[in-house]
Amino acid sequence: MCSWVFGFAAYPEECLGRIMLQYFRGTAMRPLKVLHTADWHLGLVSWKSHREIDRLEEQRECLEKLIQVAKDERVDLVLHAGDLFHQYYHPPREAIQLAAEVVVELAEVAPFVWLIGNHDWYAVEALRRMFPKSITVIRDMEPRSFPELGVTIFPIPYLPLSRFLADHPGETVQAMVRDRLRRTMEEWKHSFNPRHFHVLLGHLTVEELAFYAEANASREVFLKKADFPHGFSYGALGHLHGYTVLETPFPLCYPSSLVPENFKNPDQKGGFVLVELVFGERPRIHPVFFESSALLSIDLERPLGVLEVRRLIEERLRNGRRNYVRLRIPGEMLSPEWFTELVRLRGERFEVVVVEAVWDEEDHQESEQAPFDIAALPELFARFAEEEGLSEDVVRLFEVYYHRAFEEDRE
Ligand SMILES: [Mn+2]
Known part of the structure; x- marks a missing residue:
């Protein structure tokens, strides 16, 4: 370090800049x-x-x-x-x-x-x-x-x-x-x-x-x-x-x-x-x-035997060592018996973990409405209480429980 400092004046400016850059690159700013x-x-x-x-x-x-x-x-x-x-x-x-x-x-x-x-x-x-x-x-x-x-x-x-x-x-x-x-x-x-x-x-x-x-x-x-x-x-x-x-x-x-x-x-x-x-x-x-697992979602459009469903899944398996499968089935097609059979289905590299009923357009639209704003609940309840002629104490009690539940949820 000392000799470097004493040798300072000997270097032309441009060269010095390059040396300092190398110094920073080489040591502190690696x-x-x-x-x-x-x-x-x-x-x-x-x-x-x-x-x-x-x-x-x-x-x-x-x-x-x-x-x-x-x-x-x-x-x-x-x-x-x-x-x-x-x-x-x-x-x-x-x-x-x-x-x-x-x-x-x-x-x-x-x-x-x-x-x-x-x-x-x-x-x-x-x-x-x-x-x-x-x-x-x-x-x-x-x-x-x-x-x-x-x-x-x-x-x-x-x-x-x-x-x-x-x-x-x-x-x-x-x-x-x-x-x-x-x-x-x-x-x-x-x-x-x-x-x-x-x-x-x-x-x-x-x-x-x-x-x-x-x-x-x-x-x-x-x-x-x-x-x-x-x-x-x-x-x-x-x-x-x-x-x-x-x-x-x-x-x-x-x-x-x-x-x-x-x-x-x-x-x-x-x-x-x-x-x-x-x-x-x-x-x-x-x-x-990671290759340890993969998700696979399959829509079944018509009733199939369990063996056919198994073949369908096996055709679509991904690289993952474990494939977790979701089956989506039109609601009107899904009988309780079929549901029970499907939800037990598993193979060497896959496991059915979710069997979901899908309902037609109309019902679907309803479920995709804007999410309900939970913060509006006390006000909604107050309006309901007014229409029903409930006492103010009930409204206040509701608010207390609402805030307590809200707090617990956040904790
Ligand atoms: Mn997180």
């Missing part, structure tokens, strides 16, 4: 390889109302692959963008055990950062002190700097709107929280380090994508693409399942969950992403998909 994952939902049991399937073994297979890739690729950092568990209170013991094993093993490969999502088990707070130092659990919005990696993480954990309802009337709370988040992100710029990558880590909904998820604007904050300020290197998101990248103003990425779980989006594949951050360049995002 590229960073990040493994970004989210929405593991360990302990998930799918299709409870039809045929219950515990997904833990599939999830274990997915995580084995994820760990292998983390090791093979020698990643510098592992980011978990929330929902490691599926149940936010008493997840199954096997899920806790798997979570602990996997997190500790990954933390041996690289620092592991876990942002708390809406499904996450809050008792993990107590475990935090028992985790190795290379595990960081985040449930606040304080930036975390990793000087040895040259990266600063800017976290937005899941923000339920109910937390702000005490101070703000229901209809303004969404705009208010959104505004507060925008200001926080602007303030974060003071923590920007010109020699660091700035990674946003969030468990949240980007409004432009909300249509195909079960995100709910009356419960949680929605951010628009335009709400994110410039200056971040990469946005590591979680909460919406299914691999998605939004390109502006910097890449915002949802890496998908571990296993596909929802027939509303049968093309969803489980996976995670590897992200290469290089100074002065757009991040390179490489999705990695």
Whole structure:
């Protein structure tokens, strides 16, 4: 270092610039390889109302692959963008055990950062002190700097709107929280380090994508693409399942969950992403998909024997080792006997998990009406009570129960 400084004056200016650039590139500002994952939902049991399937073994297979890739690729950092568990209170013991094993093993490969999502088990707070130092659990919005990696993480954990309802009337709370988040992100710029990558880590909904998820604007904050300020290197998101990248103003990425779980989006594949951050360049995002399971939705237009249905399913099987099948059948065609036969159907690589009756156009339109606004319930009840001549006490009692139920639901 000394000789370099003393030799300073000997270099012409242009040459010096090149040397300094090399110095930054070669040492402090080296590229960073990040493994970004989210929405593991360990302990998930799918299709409870039809045929219950515990997904833990599939999830274990997915995580084995994820760990292998983390090791093979020698990643510098592992980011978990929330929902490691599926149940936010008493997840199954096997899920806790798997979570602990996997997190500790990954933390041996690289620092592991876990942002708390809406499904996450809050008792993990107590475990935090028992985790190795290379595990960081985040449930606040304080930036975390990793000087040895040259990266600063800017976290937005899941923000339920109910937390702000005490101070703000229901209809303004969404705009208010959104505004507060925008200001926080602007303030974060003071923590920007010109020699660091700035990674946003969030468990949240980007409004432009909300249509195909079960995100709910009356419960949680929605951010628009335009709400994110410039200056971040990469946005590591979680909460919406299914691999998605939004390109502006910097890449915002949802890496998908571990296993596909929802027939509303049968093309969803489980996976995670590897992200290469290089100074002065757009991040390179490489999705990695799991083959442990796939969803298959089949419409039956006429009554078929069970053997024929089996053949039809087997013709359409996907690559996944386990194919979970939904059969959709016109309601007037579906007899109870046929239903019972179909719902038991399984083969070596498939299992029927949902048999759904589909009703004709008219009924269908009715079910696709605008969703009922639950916030309007107390007012509706008050009107009903007035017409029926019920006392005001009844109306007030209804309101009390309504708000209590609402709160419990949000908790
Ligand atoms: Mn979530």
